[in-house]
Amino acid sequence: MATEPPETDAADALADRAEQLAYLSDASGALAWDQRVMMPEGGAPARGKQLSALSTVTHDLLTDDEVGAWLDALADRDLDDDQQVLSRELGRQYERADRVPSDLVGELTETQSDAQQVWEQAKADSDFDSFAPVLDDLRDLHLERASHIDDSADPYEVLFEDGEPYLPLERVEEIFDTLREHLIPLIEELKASDTEFTSPYSGEYDDDTQMALCREIVDHLDYDWDRGRLDTAPHPFMVGPQFDARITTRFAADDPLGAVMSTVHEFGHASYQHGLPDDQYGHPLGQSRSSGVHESQSRFWENHVGRTEAFWEYATPIVNEHLDGDADPREVYEAVNRIYPENKIRVEADELTYHMHIILRSDVEREFVAGDIGVEEIPGRWNDLMDEYLGVRPENDAEGCLQDIHWTGGFASFQNYTVGSVLAAQLDATMRDDLDVDGLVREGEFGPIREWLTEHVHSHGQRYTTDELIEEATGEPLTADYFVEYAEEKFGELYGV
């Protein structure tokens, strides 16, 4: 028998390792779901240790010298397409993990964990000064980490590549420029209009009623219950691989439409997972592309299906039945598209002003990471930009720069929310060349829409880089033009501006 060629061995070994890493990562995901949805409160100390042990073994398996050797062995070989994807994706993960000394990883993890506690108290006290020192430490540690990864690059770009490796930050900044240019005047016009929308469902609705409604809505969207669940969580999220993509929602007694929109959003995330190829589970080809692309799927279903007039022509009778109401579709359509720029809290923002919150955070953190502003200047800079973008000024740090926990987890990750919305609009525009989207939605025929997204996005896994995937799916690079057009047209019509 002939000896197997070494390139085959290295590729197989690397594929096995990639699978093991993916399985362990999904194990962590399932434990995190349990922690947020099912775990009794007292379980927290044990779960923290379990997740940390998993994270350590995963890191060790990834930075194993063997992985470096397999990657080196593959570097000069002729690889088939699937092997190239494997080599590119594992190579990137390996380098980013291996180049950072484990002492630094440990210090960063510990500081992040401390910072979460400090942030919680600082937010409760609305006292940025008590958070500033640890935020400064975090910035320094992230800069050190970035310099280990790539000493020659802009550290903020290196950090941005953690979440979105294949979309140049420059492109994202151009998109933000376009959005500033168009959204700020549009929001001003909407503020100036006399139009006011209110929800036709003005009662108080208990959790069981809202849950039954949300279940029926995702039922109509054909959510695969055999591969998922719907539960409640304080901050809704989706987690799990293609075989088990679970969604969560939350209820406020006076806002059942909010619960529906949140559920449809998470359904969108799950539909991406469900569209990944089963037989590539564990391989990069069986995994979603990036957080920005993932967000495009949730935003697509939330905004380009769930916030359309066609959808409410279909879904209003369902909601009326559950909530014992008699709203007409136009009323619901208007209610779910209400714009309220006076809001200062990102997670409560409407579809439009939301992006100004994102751009503001990106501006502030980029300046802070670059050293253009000191930590003590953050609150003032935040409030100035809020005034500039939305015409409101936070009255304290809790409703200003302390509102989000994200900086305790890292920098340069907010952008992907807006990348998702912009990409969703671009996908919607492309899909409309192939499908009568409104006609299908009006009839509750969501299958062809999901299939289009699976064909053009989900089924590829990580075969393409993000910019390649966007070009493959839409025929052009990521652009904000479609989002601007969609927003101007929809809100222009709704608000008569």
Add this chain to the structure above:
Amino acid sequence: MATEPPETDAADALADRAEQLAYLSDASGALAWDQRVMMPEGGAPARGKQLSALSTVTHDLLTDDEVGAWLDALADRDLDDDQQVLSRELGRQYERADRVPSDLVGELTETQSDAQQVWEQAKADSDFDSFAPVLDDLRDLHLERASHIDDSADPYEVLFEDGEPYLPLERVEEIFDTLREHLIPLIEELKASDTEFTSPYSGEYDDDTQMALCREIVDHLDYDWDRGRLDTAPHPFMVGPQFDARITTRFAADDPLGAVMSTVHEFGHASYQHGLPDDQYGHPLGQSRSSGVHESQSRFWENHVGRTEAFWEYATPIVNEHLDGDADPREVYEAVNRIYPENKIRVEADELTYHMHIILRSDVEREFVAGDIGVEEIPGRWNDLMDEYLGVRPENDAEGCLQDIHWTGGFASFQNYTVGSVLAAQLDATMRDDLDVDGLVREGEFGPIREWLTEHVHSHGQRYTTDELIEEATGEPLTADYFVEYAEEKFGELYGV
């Protein structure tokens, strides 16, 4: 600064590894809970891969050469008590894992997985012949594994030590002899008596009603809801560490008392976990002793609390309220103690005949593992012993030797169910020297009982070996005398024999 002495390093390193192994094992436990309680059916392939990846990394961390070196370094040192426990327990785990070649582990795992499928079909078809070849393979693989672990010992003893390392099999066999001697005539007497007990709750009760009842019962037992949950599962079980010990139960519409007894049983398991020291989480001192000792806690609460007349004097009004009944305590006491030797199914057996099922299985598998009977002789031997022990004869393999899945998981593990019952009776007898158990139970004062068990059993973790722990707690080695005395007294009074 002085260099740290090497024995400290090895002990610390070993303790860290022990913790990491425990955390990963608990992570697997939480994933298994999810799989049996929450997971959508389609999630099975992914969960299987996640659990298998966890099992591989755990095995690799345990059999790491460093572990062997740390153990060697500790072998000749003066260790403090806690370090001795660590060295003994990790040493045992390491040796049992390290001595078995990984190829054999892989083959065994794969054969076990295949065997489960074959068993399911064979049971459905009631066709032992189709299961026999894989059962034969399993026996051979287990014999091979036992020979790697200890070539000079009786392989069946080696296998028994998987689950109960510190209780000589010989002692267990003596206990079985005592039980055969006393239980067989006692069961015959009960069969001959005219007494028949029926449940006073003869309606059909829905799941919600039964769940509310079970919740209130464990509430009265002071189950710590902050560190646990109660859900349903097809086969009730308990899982999780001291911070998060979850229990499950199941419902049959016509048997609410069965659900209560099953819930109290699992509560007993959880009370052991809850009694382990928090600050030793991950160390052997923070883990339960063995499956036999664990079963003693579930059987204690199920039988020595839940099946006493005193308990029903306290709990009958609670059940009456939930089930809209008017039973008196004596009726319920009689109903939960009904003996029905005509039953051929272990999992449906009563408190007394249950042990004959266990002894039967141990007899058959011991003969099979020793080669005294061939695989094809198992059904006949099973049926003969069932006739000898209980005076009934299975009519087919499905209600005979195919009824339990256990052999697909391993041999020599059934004994621990009976060890648990026998130890529960021994603990009960000892406790009665210190506490007025019946008086406390009658008043619903369960705290002192739980505290006694925590002090004498739970709080020690794995400090003592099993036989040491039993001596510490009860003043003598494990004996069946107390169980026999308890059974003869209770059933003698109930059945008037």
